Amino acid sequence: MDKAVxxxxxxxxxxxxxxxxxxxRCLNTPNRVAESTRDKVIAAVTExxxxxxxxxxxxxxxxTNTYGAIIPxxxxxxxxxxxxxxxxxxxxxGATLLVSSxxxxxxxxxxxxxxxVARGADGLLLIGQSRSDTIYQFLEQQNIPVVLAWSFxxxxxxxxxxxxxxxxxxxxxxxxxALGHRQFAFLSGERENNDRASxxxxxxxxALAAADIDPNSMPVIEAPYSITEAGEAFEQLMSSPxxxxxxxxxxxxxxxxxxxxxxxRGIDVPGDVSITGFDNLEIASVVEPGIxxxxxxxxxxxxxxxxxxxxxxxxxxxxxxxxQTYLVERDSLAAV
Amino acid sequence: MDKAVxxxxxxxxxxxxxxxxxxxRCLNTPNRVAESTRDKVIAAVTExxxxxxxxxxxxxxxxTNTYGAIIPxxxxxxxxxxxxxxxxxxxxxGATLLVSSxxxxxxxxxxxxxxxVARGADGLLLIGQSRSDTIYQFLEQQNIPVVLAWSFxxxxxxxxxxxxxxxxxxxxxxxxxALGHRQFAFLSGERENNDRASxxxxxxxxALAAADIDPNSMPVIEAPYSITEAGEAFEQLMSSPxxxxxxxxxxxxxxxxxxxxxxxRGIDVPGDVSITGFDNLEIASVVEPGIxxxxxxxxxxxxxxxxxxxxxxxxxxxxxxxxQTYLVERDSLAAV
DNA sequence: TTGTACGCGTTATCAA
DNA sequence: TTGATAACGCGTACAA
Numbered sequence: 001m002d003k004a005v006x007x008x009x010x011x012x013x014x015x016x017x018x019x020x021x022x023x024x025r026c027l028n029t030p031n032r033v034a035e036s037t038r039d040k041v042i043a044a045v046t047e048x049x050x051x052x053x054x055x056x057x058x059x060x061x062x063x064t065n066t067y068g069a070i071i072p073x074x075x076x077x078x079x080x081x082x083x084x085x086x087x088x089x090x091x092x093x094g095a096t097l098l099v100s101s102x103x104x105x106x107x108x109x110x111x112x113x114x115x116x117v118a119r120g121a122d123g124l125l126l127i128g129q130s131r132s133d134t135i136y137q138f139l140e141q142q143n144i145p146v147v148l149a150w151s152f153x154x155x156x157x158x159x160x161x162x163x164x165x166x167x168x169x170x171x172x173x174x175x176x177x178a179l180g181h182r183q184f185a186f187l188s189g190e191r192e193n194n195d196r197a198s199x200x201x202x203x204x205x206x207a208l209a210a211a212d213i214d215p216n217s218m219p220v221i222e223a224p225y226s227i228t229e230a231g232e233a234f235e236q237l238m239s240s241p242x243x244x245x246x247x248x249x250x251x252x253x254x255x256x257x258x259x260x261x262x263x264x265r266g267i268d269v270p271g272d273v274s275i276t277g278f279d280n281l282e283i284a285s286v287v288e289p290g291i292x293x294x295x296x297x298x299x300x301x302x303x304x305x306x307x308x309x310x311x312x313x314x315x316x317x318x319x320x321x322x323x324q325t326y327l328v329e330r331d332s333l334a335a336v
Numbered sequence: 337m338d339k340a341v342x343x344x345x346x347x348x349x350x351x352x353x354x355x356x357x358x359x360x361r362c363l364n365t366p367n368r369v370a371e372s373t374r375d376k377v378i379a380a381v382t383e384x385x386x387x388x389x390x391x392x393x394x395x396x397x398x399x400t401n402t403y404g405a406i407i408p409x410x411x412x413x414x415x416x417x418x419x420x421x422x423x424x425x426x427x428x429x430g431a432t433l434l435v436s437s438x439x440x441x442x443x444x445x446x447x448x449x450x451x452x453v454a455r456g457a458d459g460l461l462l463i464g465q466s467r468s469d470t471i472y473q474f475l476e477q478q479n480i481p482v483v484l485a486w487s488f489x490x491x492x493x494x495x496x497x498x499x500x501x502x503x504x505x506x507x508x509x510x511x512x513x514a515l516g517h518r519q520f521a522f523l524s525g526e527r528e529n530n531d532r533a534s535x536x537x538x539x540x541x542x543a544l545a546a547a548d549i550d551p552n553s554m555p556v557i558e559a560p561y562s563i564t565e566a567g568e569a570f571e572q573l574m575s576s577p578x579x580x581x582x583x584x585x586x587x588x589x590x591x592x593x594x595x596x597x598x599x600x601r602g603i604d605v606p607g608d609v610s611i612t613g614f615d616n617l618e619i620a621s622v623v624e625p626g627i628x629x630x631x632x633x634x635x636x637x638x639x640x641x642x643x644x645x646x647x648x649x650x651x652x653x654x655x656x657x658x659x660q661t662y663l664v665e666r667d668s669l670a671a672v
Numbered sequence: 673t674t675g676t677a678c679g680c681g682t683t684a685t686c687a688a
Numbered sequence: 689t690t691g692a693t694a695a696c697g698c699g700t701a702c703a704a
Binding site: 285 | 410419455456563624
């Protein structure tokens with residue numbers, strides 16, 4: 001069976017006895033059409049089951065009404081959750097979502113950006129701000145609205161919807177210091193090209209410095225955001241001559257990995273060592289003990305990003321929206 | 337600043353001193369072009385930074401090289417994981433992914449399907465098989481290749497890449513029966529328009545019947561796939577006069593919710609009650625005790641679905657691919 | 673192997 | 689408020 005021949009705008013025009021221009025106006029700017037003719041056209045449209053050809057529309061209008069999101073990976077729940085509301089908001093406004101992933105790799109991300117632009121994306125959601133000048137230039141040349149999310153920088157020349165990773169991590173570290181911790185270790189995500197990860201480490205270092213603890217006394221070790229690899233990193237950390245009283249983790253997945261490994265090794269949490277996470281994923285709330293962490297408004301970020309992209313403001317002067325985080329205290333962090 | 341004027345195929349043609357037809361051939365069927373001219377064209381393309389206009393290409397070729405996935409929600413990790421590999425596979429083949437979500441609602445899904453078709457999707461990934469005849473007819477009329485995933489039905493007239501939910505659940509129930517359980521309860525996801533959920537319940541019922549246990553002795557209660565709501569459902573289940581020795585859950589999220597609530601109520605797992613999950617998410621492996629569950633090949637499903645859609649087979653005779661599941665035994669299920 | 677020329681289905685400009 | 693018509697940029701017969 002051949003692909004059924006779909007009705008075109010011309011078929012509708014003939015049936016409604018108007019011009020194609022009128023049909024087009026009916027669909028796009030209905031208030032510029034007399035009600036009587038509008039009714040005729042709408043009738044013809046429904047009778048024929050007409051729906052405008054996407055390619056033709058894109059070609060003529062130079063807009064696709066689709067927006068792209070390039071995230072490190074959907075397998076990380078924080079991005080999946082944010083993406084979900086991003087898509088919801090787009091859908092509410094009749095727009096469509098294109099998705100691809102960068103695997104925390106700048107070169108791949110750059111490729112995806114170019115590909116999405118070539119696909120006619122009307123705007124882009126990107127994560128964080130560390131990428132090459134080349135690609136920023138490219139985006140400016142193409143004049144594609146962009147929103148950078150999950151990070152925040154008030155002085156950025158781009159649209160941002162995010163939160164202050166450093167400040168949040170600093171607050172968490174201060175809490176630990178107040179509980180008497182002095183010997184810190186940080187299990188971070190890979191920091192190259194990941195400003196969220198590096199800011200979280202810096203926040204902890206800053207808290208230590210402010211409390212007159214040498215920031216260099218805190219070993220920083222990197223591992224992927226995976227339960228097993230975080231567990232291995234934890235063993236490495238604990239095999240050091242001076243054992244930490246607290247291990248701060250780059251996110252909740254790592255924290256849970258550390259907790260699991262600690263359990264296997266008979267290390268009591270928080271008796272022998274305290275653990276903190278980041279993100280406030282469900283997983284942090286169901287383990288025993290619950291992970292003390294930072295709540296991040298992932299869903300809000302998705303929504304605000306979409307709204308910004310859909311508004312015309314995104315093309316005008318850049319806007320920075322800072323969202324708030326807060327501490328979630330559970331039992332994995334205790335007084336030393 | 338206006339949107340920069342992008343180079344067209346004509347600009348490339350002039351620069352390379354060939355016709356636009358040759359440029360087009362160079363890009364789409366390079367083997368039909370002499371190497372020497374090909375080099376000239378490619379040089380011109382890179383010098384100008386040319387990239388074909390998406391709308392024009394779609395209009396002329398009647399293809400968008402874009403595929404749509406409509407899933408219940410990305411917030412459920414199983415779909416996020418499957419979607420991730422689906423997208424990876426598309427990207428490997430130079431195709432792009434459109435995403436939207438149905439919230440387990442048939443009417444919304446139908447709307448999304450129509451929208452994606454209108455957007456020129458070359459193929460669609462859908463979850464499960466329970467939907468209206470109307471929409472199946474629509475898909476056939478439009479002659480859009482479709483793959484139904486996460487379910488399996490060898491007799492389907494559509495492409496399927498999935499697994500036997502009923503058989504997997506049956507196996508799990510049999511294991512429990514072998515361990516001496518007789519008093520079952522089932523905490524299911526909402527079964528309306530969700531064949532995966534209803535098949536899982538049926539599998540358990542079938543196992544009971546086969547063991548001469550009255551399937552009606554197993555209360556079935558529905559709850560959303562959420563930790564807190566599963567916990568509430570569990571309380572309801574435990575307030576019944578005859579308490580179950582085992583609660584089988586529709587998925588791991590529910591199982592974890594039940595476990596958490598049990599802990600709060602001082603109910604020992606598996607001492608007082610056994611729990612089983614479904615999906616083998618990470619979350620099932622990090623709680624204490626670990627959740628006995630069924631491993632589902634989510635990533636494989638994503639990949640196979642994409643491959644099928646990208647191959648021309650998807651348009652030809654429907655193909656059914658059954659993937660295998662297996663039991664993951666942990667400590668939440670024990671002898672009674 | 674290459675070029676000419678038309679068609680794809682809309683939107684948008686301009687006149688009426 | 690409506691209609692005629694020229695773009696929009698590419699693919700692809702068909703011809704050379």
